Amino acid sequence: MSLKGKTLFITGASRGIGLAIALRAARDGANIAIAAKTDQPHPKLPGTIHTAAAEIEKAGGRALPLHVDVRDEDQVKGALARTAEIFGGIDIVVNNASAVQVTPVEQTDMKRYDLMNGVNARGTFMVSKFAIPYLERAQNPHILMNSPPLDMKEKWFAPHTAYSMAKFGMSMVVLGLAGELRPKGIAVNALWPRATIATSAIQNLLGGDQIMRMSRKPAIMADAAYAVFSKPARSFTGHFLIDDTFLYGEGVRDFEQYRVDPSMPLAEVFFTPSEPPPPPGVVIDARRDIRDLEGSRPKS
Numbered sequence: 033m034s035l036k037g038k039t040l041f042i043t044g045a046s047r048g049i050g051l052a053i054a055l056r057a058a059r060d061g062a063n064i065a066i067a068a069k070t071d072q073p074h075p076k077l078p079g080t081i082h083t084a085a086a087e088i089e090k091a092g093g094r095a096l097p098l099h100v101d102v103r104d105e106d107q108v109k110g111a112l113a114r115t116a117e118i119f120g121g122i123d124i125v126v127n128n129a130s131a132v133q134v135t136p137v138e139q140t141d142m143k144r145y146d147l148m149n150g151v152n153a154r155g156t157f158m159v160s161k162f163a164i165p166y167l168e169r170a171q172n173p174h175i176l177m178n179s180p181p182l183d184m185k186e187k188w189f190a191p192h193t194a195y196s197m198a199k200f201g202m203s204m205v206v207l208g209l210a211g212e213l214r215p216k217g218i219a220v221n222a223l224w225p226r227a228t229i230a231t232s233a234i235q236n237l238l239g240g241d242q243i244m245r246m247s248r249k250p251a252i253m254a255d256a257a258y259a260v261f262s263k264p265a266r267s268f269t270g271h272f273l274i275d276d277t278f279l280y281g282e283g284v285r286d287f288e289q290y291r292v293d294p295s296m297p298l299a300e301v302f303f304t305p306s307e308p309p310p311p312p313g314v315v316i317d318a319r320r321d322i323r324d325l326e327g328s329r330p331k332s
Contacts, residue, residue: 033262036061039119041112043102043159044129046070047079048231049178052250053126053257054084058093065115065122067100067108067159068129077232094119102129102155109162122166124261127156127202128178132233134192134302145194152179153201160209164218172265173218176257179203180224180303181272188303199303203272210270219265222272223256227298227316245292246299246317252290255279274304280311287314 035057044050046068054064066081066088073080085095096118098111116122131151133144160175167173179202189196203222210220228234230247256275259282260268276287288294297317310316 034060035124035258035261037063038123038261039063039065039115039121040124040126041065041067041115041122041159041163042126042128043067043100043155045126046081046084047077048128048233049229049250049253050126050128051079051084051087052254053128054088054093054095055091056251056254056258057124057261058088058091058095061092061094063094063096063119064088065096065098065111065119067098067102067111069099069101071097071099079232102159103150105158108155108158112159112162112166116166121169122163123170123173125159125163125167125175126178126257127159127175127205129155130178130202131198132195134195136191137193140194148194148198149201152198153205156202156205160205160220164213164216167218168216172261174261174263174265175209175213175218175220176260177202177206177220177222178224178253179206179222181222181274181305182207183303183305192302196303206270206272214269217266219260219263219269221260221269223253223260223275223278224273224304225253225275225301226277226304226310226314228301229253230292243299245296247292248290248298249292252276252279252287255284274308276311276314277308285311287311 040057042050042054045054045066066084068081070080081097085097088095100107100111129151131148179199182203206220206222213220228243228247229250230244235244252275256279300316
């Protein structure tokens with residue numbers, strides 16, 4: 033399978049998991065639309081749509097940096113239209129953009145609540161909605177959400193209700209849209225990590241240097257996403273996938289390659305259910321997750 037000549041529209045692709053997915057596709061010679069807000073350097077978060085474009089082109093792909101706020105209807109419509117105009121269509125949409133704050137209800141500012149639900153749930157809904165006409169014309173169209181399985185348990189909500197509502201909102205789009213688009217042959221799936229992923233958001237907003245060492249590299253999510261895109265869209269849809277379990281089913285056996293620091297235990301990420309279990313040899317320290325680590329509460 034190759035993504036050569038395929039066009040991916042990826043939200044939040046200026047850094048982290050979104051950029052990793054873009055770079056994996058770029059190695060095949062894919063076209064990447066980088067739909068993200070950061071067009072100027074951020075004081076704490078590395079990368080802009082322009083630095084991401086340079087990395088993508090260096091990796092072998094074609095890049096289109098687009099300044100997009102996924103909460104803005106006109107910007108989303110315009111970015112999708114521009115992508116199709118430049119590259120001749122859109123084959124894959126990745127809803128990766130996300131806002132996070134893991135605070136209890138009383139400590140959650142309503143402005144932050146609106147941001148999280150506007151970016152995560154509403155943004156995912158809107159990008160997917162307006163991408164459908166383009167995907168209908170693609171040969172093997174996929175929509176992929178960076179969102180968790182719908183494991184609706186109190187423990188996933190009580191510590192951070194607003195954030196949980198926003199992330200599960202993304203997954204609800206998967207559940208509904210997979211059914212809606214199945215007759216059209218457009219696949220809609222979700223992908224979620226088992227362990228924390230070493231991104232700047234994790235380091236700066238959640239757990240600091242310690243959790244970075246207890247994390248996996250974004251490459252595991254990129255490799256899993258790449259494997260999803262190889263699946264036939266008409267039959268592989270409506271799945272809520274965990275990165276390592278899915279990759280194990282695809283033949284991957286070396287998961288040590290994804291470790292940031294093999295001497296540290298892997299930290300469990302939010303929302304990952306106990307089933308399916310990790311692949312053989314993979315151990316997750318369920319006693320240690322983001323909320324347990326010093327510095328886990330983000331600054332306002």
